[in-house]
Amino acid sequence: MWRLLKQIARTGIVTEPAPALDDAHRVAVERIHADLLRILGRALTIREVDAGSCNGCELEIHALNNPYYNIEGLGIKFVASPRHADMLLVTGPVSRHMAEALRRTYDATPEPRLVVAVGDCGCNGGIFGESYASCGRVANVIPVDVTVAGCPPAPLEILRGILSAVTPLAR
Amino acid sequence: MPATTAEPAVNPIAELGVRLQRLPAPLPMWRAQVDREQWLAAAQAVAAAGGRLVSMWGVDRGAAGQGMLACAAFATPEGLTWLELPLGEAKVFPDLSSTFACAGRMQRAVADLSGLRAEGATDARPWLSHGLWTGPAPLQQSGTEPAGAPDALLPADYPFVRVEGDGVHEIAVGPVHAGIIEPGHFRFSVVGEKVLRLEQHLGYKHKGIERRFTELAPLDAHRLAGRVSGDCTVAFAWAYCMALESAWGCEVPLRAKWLRALMLERERVANHLGDLGALGNDVALAFGLAQFSRLREDWQRLSMSAFGHRFMMDGVVPGGVAVDPAPALMQQMIALCDAVERDVQALRTVYDEHAGLQDRFMSTGRVEPALAARLGLAGMAGRASGQAVDLRCGLGWSPYDLLEVKMATHANGDVAARVAVRFDEVLESLRLIRTLCTGAPRTPIRADLIAPAQATAGAGWVEGWRGEVLVALELSADGRITRCHCHDPSWQNWPVLEHAVIGNIVPDFPLINKSFNLSYSGHDL
Numbered sequence: 001m002w003r004l005l006k007q008i009a010r011t012g013i014v015t016e017p018a019p020a021l022d023d024a025h026r027v028a029v030e031r032i033h034a035d036l037l038r039i040l041g042r043a044l045t046i047r048e049v050d051a052g053s054c055n056g057c058e059l060e061i062h063a064l065n066n067p068y069y070n071i072e073g074l075g076i077k078f079v080a081s082p083r084h085a086d087m088l089l090v091t092g093p094v095s096r097h098m099a100e101a102l103r104r105t106y107d108a109t110p111e112p113r114l115v116v117a118v119g120d121c122g123c124n125g126g127i128f129g130e131s132y133a134s135c136g137r138v139a140n141v142i143p144v145d146v147t148v149a150g151c152p153p154a155p156l157e158i159l160r161g162i163l164s165a166v167t168p169l170a171r
Numbered sequence: 172m173p174a175t176t177a178e179p180a181v182n183p184i185a186e187l188g189v190r191l192q193r194l195p196a197p198l199p200m201w202r203a204q205v206d207r208e209q210w211l212a213a214a215q216a217v218a219a220a221g222g223r224l225v226s227m228w229g230v231d232r233g234a235a236g237q238g239m240l241a242c243a244a245f246a247t248p249e250g251l252t253w254l255e256l257p258l259g260e261a262k263v264f265p266d267l268s269s270t271f272a273c274a275g276r277m278q279r280a281v282a283d284l285s286g287l288r289a290e291g292a293t294d295a296r297p298w299l300s301h302g303l304w305t306g307p308a309p310l311q312q313s314g315t316e317p318a319g320a321p322d323a324l325l326p327a328d329y330p331f332v333r334v335e336g337d338g339v340h341e342i343a344v345g346p347v348h349a350g351i352i353e354p355g356h357f358r359f360s361v362v363g364e365k366v367l368r369l370e371q372h373l374g375y376k377h378k379g380i381e382r383r384f385t386e387l388a389p390l391d392a393h394r395l396a397g398r399v400s401g402d403c404t405v406a407f408a409w410a411y412c413m414a415l416e417s418a419w420g421c422e423v424p425l426r427a428k429w430l431r432a433l434m435l436e437r438e439r440v441a442n443h444l445g446d447l448g449a450l451g452n453d454v455a456l457a458f459g460l461a462q463f464s465r466l467r468e469d470w471q472r473l474s475m476s477a478f479g480h481r482f483m484m485d486g487v488v489p490g491g492v493a494v495d496p497a498p499a500l501m502q503q504m505i506a507l508c509d510a511v512e513r514d515v516q517a518l519r520t521v522y523d524e525h526a527g528l529q530d531r532f533m534s535t536g537r538v539e540p541a542l543a544a545r546l547g548l549a550g551m552a553g554r555a556s557g558q559a560v561d562l563r564c565g566l567g568w569s570p571y572d573l574l575e576v577k578m579a580t581h582a583n584g585d586v587a588a589r590v591a592v593r594f595d596e597v598l599e600s601l602r603l604i605r606t607l608c609t610g611a612p613r614t615p616i617r618a619d620l621i622a623p624a625q626a627t628a629g630a631g632w633v634e635g636w637r638g639e640v641l642v643a644l645e646l647s648a649d650g651r652i653t654r655c656h657c658h659d660p661s662w663q664n665w666p667v668l669e670h671a672v673i674g675n676i677v678p679d680f681p682l683i684n685k686s687f688n689l690s691y692s693g694h695d696l
Contacts, residue, residue: 055353
């Protein structure tokens with residue numbers, strides 16, 4: 001146990017003081033955090049749906065939970081069921097085989113619901129495009145509120161996308 | 172075919188009288204056409220020599236007047252052998268699943284994608300196709316485009332194997348999973364909490380990658396290869412580029428080879444760091460996730476600085492690499508290796524001494540070495556079950572011939588063994604990265620590729636973090652891709668996961684699954 005505590009103590013809180021290299025980056029993260037807190041009052045639940053990605057976007061969405069971005073610490077939570085979700089975060093070109101599952105997941109999400117399509121594939125089909133097996137962009141299958149470009153988009157870009165989706169709710 | 176050198180008869184397939192042609196690739200790889208008898212005899216000879224089946228796929232060479240062919244790639248300690256069986260009108264080939272269990276699903280995929288059937292195979296259910304594509308098999312060159320079925324059509328029912336008996340019930344999971352995970356379906360048959368049987372149904376992510384390759388220019392298609400499975404983008408991009416360079420006769424500059432290996436080892440470390448954290452989290456040690464995900468973030472940020480991308484996507488390009496990191500960044504990479512090594516050592520001690528964690532890891536999801544050998548368990552998971560195979564060792568290809576990679580193996584085959592192998596591989600890769608950063612020869616980083624005026628073929632074979640990835644590439648005389656087959660070791664390992672879970676409790680499935688961390692995208696294509 002003491003080793004564990006020692007490691008925690010040695011690591012410190014990485015979400016706090018900025019290493020010089022990352023100043024601009026960290027300021028941006030903090031501002032987005034503050035905006036999200038104000039608008040949402042510590043309660044946004046997200047259901048992530050991989051509708052056919054290469055899994056690169058999933059790695060970056062996972063990174064949102066690391067101590068640098070720490071979005072769970074703000075009350076933004078990835079939930080296990082669409083029935084618990086305010087927002088669907090959808091990645092991938094929607095494969096033909098996932099289209100029905102995505103539609104059903106969308107239908108199971110209570111209104112008002114937000115949909116953020118993450119990654120170039122979700123925005124426009126990406127390098128996979130549309131084919132016998134790919135329906136292309138997410139908006140071809142369910143209504144999309146916000147798209148986040150990038151292959152894959154960095155965690156900060158995904159945070160920005162989440163923020164731009166919820167901003168209209170504040171008005 | 173670009174090469175014609177006959178090899179000494181060390182390869183068990185050569186001893187059958189098959190005339191093997193060596194491909195001009197960095198690793199020892201051969202290619203040959205066989206007849207039906209040789210096809211079966213080769214499989215048996217490879218199995219008898221303790222070799223393995225790497226991949227199976229179908230090719231339509233109708234445009235070249237050769238019709239349909241079934242292909243198989245076998246590996247032995249000597250190298251890789253790519254066999255082609257011309258099929259004529261029959262469109263059936265002899266089943267290999269009675270010799271290599273892992274052939275079963277691959278043959279079902281060949282039926283779905285190329286319309287070729289394995290004669291005598293016991294399981295003829297569709298695998299990658301869910302009944303939502305219309306028209307000819309997608310990889311046949313029939314002149315008719317395959318298309319998607321109308322939205323209203325629902326996926327076909329899949330006939331799962333039912334387990335009967337007192338108190339047996341089914342738990343159906345997926346395709347949309349509870350975490351941030353790729354989609355697939357798992358059907359558990361359980362009594363109480365104990366898993367009697369797991370049956371997987373995959374193919375949900377099939378997005379037509381292999382057909383898409385034929386629409387891309389060969390010099391651009393490395394980008395698609397780098398998106399077969401995002402977590403092994405470097406391995407697949409390298410394998411694709413190796414195949415193209417092999418087909419077109421391009422010698423890659425030495426520094427580019429070193430930088431490719433540098434990226435491949437960085438990718439290995441990034442994935443192992445991520446998984447070691449997630450494995451801690453799966454046994455309720457959130458500390459592990461916080462620590463390892465922090466290390467992974469540091470790692471990815473430096474990849475961004477050094478290679479312009481957090482996963483180093485599109486860093487490996489045909490003829491070499493896209494980026495040559497400045498000396499200062501090389502120094503930063505070495506310094507980060509030192510910092511990460513210190514933390515990983517400390518965290519390993521924490522994991523080793525944590526009774527609750529060890530209680531969950533030890534003996535969970537065990538695959539005995541004998542079972543691993545029989546089912547063809549590949550890569551990192553294979554090494555954790557005593558399968559001492561690592562393409563970086565003993566095959567004499569640059570730069571690994573100079574690095575003396577120490578292979579990590581373990582005999583226990585449980586979650587704890589897969590964790591131990593990951594720790595060992597992280598530490599070994601950190602050592603390799605330091606050498607690669609300091610020793611990379613000063614040469615150009617990219618060579619030009621020139622398409623020869625004839626049809627060509629090549630193969631790329633690379634030890635990704637999960638295991639061996641293979642790309643088999645065919646190009647036409649006018650320089651187009653006619654076939655590009657990509658193979659991820661998840662093909663071998665998904666069926667073994669079904670065995671690893673038997674007798675364990677349902678709540679241990681996420682832990683066992685994560686200890687393998689298989690690719691859905693790389694499998695479904």
